[in-house]
Amino acid sequence: MEVNNRYITITNHIQGSAKESDFELKVVPLRLSVEPGSSAVILKNLWVSIDPYQLNRMKRYSSSHKTVQPAVRITPGQPIDSPGVARVLVSDDPEFVKDDLVEGFVHWGEYTVVKGGMLRKLDPEIDLPLSYHAGVLGMSGLTAYAGLFEICKAKKGDKVFVSAACGSVGNLVGQYAKLSGCYVVGCAGSRDKVALLKEKLGFDDAFNYKEETDLNSALARYFPDGIDIYFDNVGGEMLEAAVANMNTCGRVAACGAIAEYSEGAKRAAPNMVDVIYKRIKIQGFLAIDHMSLHSDFLSTTTDYIHNGKIKVQEDISSGVESIPSAFIGLFRGDNIGKKIVKIADE
Amino acid sequence: MEVNNRYITITNHIQGSAKESDFELKVVPLRLSVEPGSSAVILKNLWVSIDPYQLNRMKRYSSSHKTVQPAVRITPGQPIDSPGVARVLVSDDPEFVKDDLVEGFVHWGEYTVVKGGMLRKLDPEIDLPLSYHAGVLGMSGLTAYAGLFEICKAKKGDKVFVSAACGSVGNLVGQYAKLSGCYVVGCAGSRDKVALLKEKLGFDDAFNYKEETDLNSALARYFPDGIDIYFDNVGGEMLEAAVANMNTCGRVAACGAIAEYSEGAKRAAPNMVDVIYKRIKIQGFLAIDHMSLHSDFLSTTTDYIHNGKIKVQEDISSGVESIPSAFIGLFRGDNIGKKIVKIADE
Structure with a gap:
């Protein structure tokens, strides 16, 4: 045939x-x-x-x-x-x-x-x-899970910032982090997305980065006690602002850099003095390196969905x-x- | 009195x-x-x-x-x-x-x-x-030791690049790395320093960064098989070039950023697409966080000096x-x- x-x-x-x-x-x-x-x-x-x-x-x-x-x-x-x-x-x-x-x-x-x-x-x-x-339950989910738990070692009380928080990976990072007892703020590119993050997905707070003229002070406002974990989906200026607002021993999961994928885009230049003195770790990763987490990830996530804890x-x-x-x-x-x-x- | x-x-x-x-x-x-x-x-x-x-x-x-x-x-x-x-x-x-x-x-x-x-x-x-x-035997030594072994997990066969390689920390990083069976290249700012690295301190190779017009291709020349570890003392363009030449799972010990300490200096903008796909870790650190290594460091280094293995x-x-x-x-x-x-x- x-x-x-x-x-x-x-x-x-x-x-x-x-x-x-x-x-x-x-x-x-x-x-x-x-x-x-x-x-x-x-x-x-x-x-x-x-x-x-x-x-x-x-x-x-x-x-x-x-x-x-x-x-x-x-x-x-x-x-x-x-x-x-x-x-x-x-x-x-x-x-x-x-x-x-x-x-x-x-x-x-x-x-x-x-x-x-x-x-x-x-x-x-x-x-x-x-x-x-x-x-x-596929690559997007495993990416969120591995980045948050394996790369960033998220634990209760951590203050977590997620960019592209309404995206396939970002929304799950925020939901996993909330379920782990973290304080979570996401950024996205429209008011509807911000409303979704706060009202449906349970983020502690969220903001529209397009409405912010100064990302640095926006993050200082949302994280008065600093950022412990930044799950980076965008790169560029957001990464710079996140590093500037990080706490000692902060961790950055470098997952995506959508702001840098187009040619000629401005690349992130995080302040290395911050990176050194705050002992910040910026770690690139891919889900395929973390297949050993797959069965944990799948059973945890399936349970969360069945119980209505992940939307x-x-x-x-x-x-x-x-x-x-x-x-x-x-x-x-x-x-x-x-x-x-x-x-x-x- | x-x-x-x-x-x-x-x-x-x-x-x-x-x-x-x-x-x-x-x-x-x-x-x-x-x-x-x-x-x-x-x-x-x-x-x-x-x-x-x-x-x-x-x-x-x-x-x-x-x-x-x-x-x-x-x-x-x-x-x-x-x-x-x-x-x-x-x-x-x-x-x-x-x-x-x-x-x-x-x-x-x-x-x-x-x-x-x-x-x-x-x-x-x-x-x-x-x-x-x-x-x-003080902070400079411990910085080199902790950065190379604890942050970068240097092991035999690793290809190691050190900037400011004639500096207080850099020269020791290179010597420790050679003693661990790594391939080591350093950069420095004069011909005399380059000669010292190669002829006295046992580096496999060294170059004067001031004589290079394109750091990216300089590193490609010195590291035809890529860089596994970059011990960064300078930040700026050298960090960008090192990331561009890194191997999968490369590690950067962010120790100093002397090129960025002066106001208005150009900050490093390492390519985040490299960081992500090559799963590169960039980790800031300070020796004072690694005092648990101090007695190991001191006995190892003292022995190396007594045996003439560290100059x-x-x-x-x-x-x-x-x-x-x-x-x-x-x-x-x-x-x-x-x-x-x-x-x-x-």
């Missing part, structure tokens, strides 16, 4: 910001069969995650390309792999059989052909929407053709919570 | 670079007696350490002032405390008696009156020049009146090795 596989690709390497014309929808025929001995799996994609880090992969050059497999450069015309949820259609891999539901790296498209890819069978005991495995924030678009605008929207702050695209009915 | 205590102080808080007119020699009478019950100790200073960090204390404002006691702001007219070596003249502290030799915080002057200060009796078993306790580099001036020029010279890179001033014969 043969289908038409519709997928999104880039037409060229991206310079500066991403725009619609950088993307195209390709349609290529795909035979739904695998060679015996190939270990290949063909997936029907159900949900795909839309993440800012993909912009680095779309550039001609980024220092990220050389580091880990999921960060390698995307070739124009080729499918774009991305965290997602899928159903197995055909499998020559003994680990998977037809109709298995899996989580892992799929394509921004309708089908994925995987050989020895990073796939994990979903636990059928987890009685939660499938889409959660592309976000809160899941999803921002859903539909159809493979909506991927480019969903992605571009990330950089305008359009999304509230985890941006995912529904590719097909379950 | 009364003496004239001659000491160095600042005439005003310093803006920009320090110059001779920012300092004056004060002469005040001092009675060599202590009130019973006061716990006071009067010291005759023998050797005082001259360190760049004092510039931050001389400013009207520095974020360092609020962090730890040895970093508090200096008041014009008052004595300036500093690591050093001294002999006890009079003591009401039961821990010390007349003629004890001590190491700790003394003044940039001929005498120090201390109450509950940070003093430690010298171990009479250590048969090495007294001046060493103001440098290699001690001292740069000595004489007399209290030479302190201002010794200090100002640090920022011109005049010193080769530990800058100390001999105040009195032992």
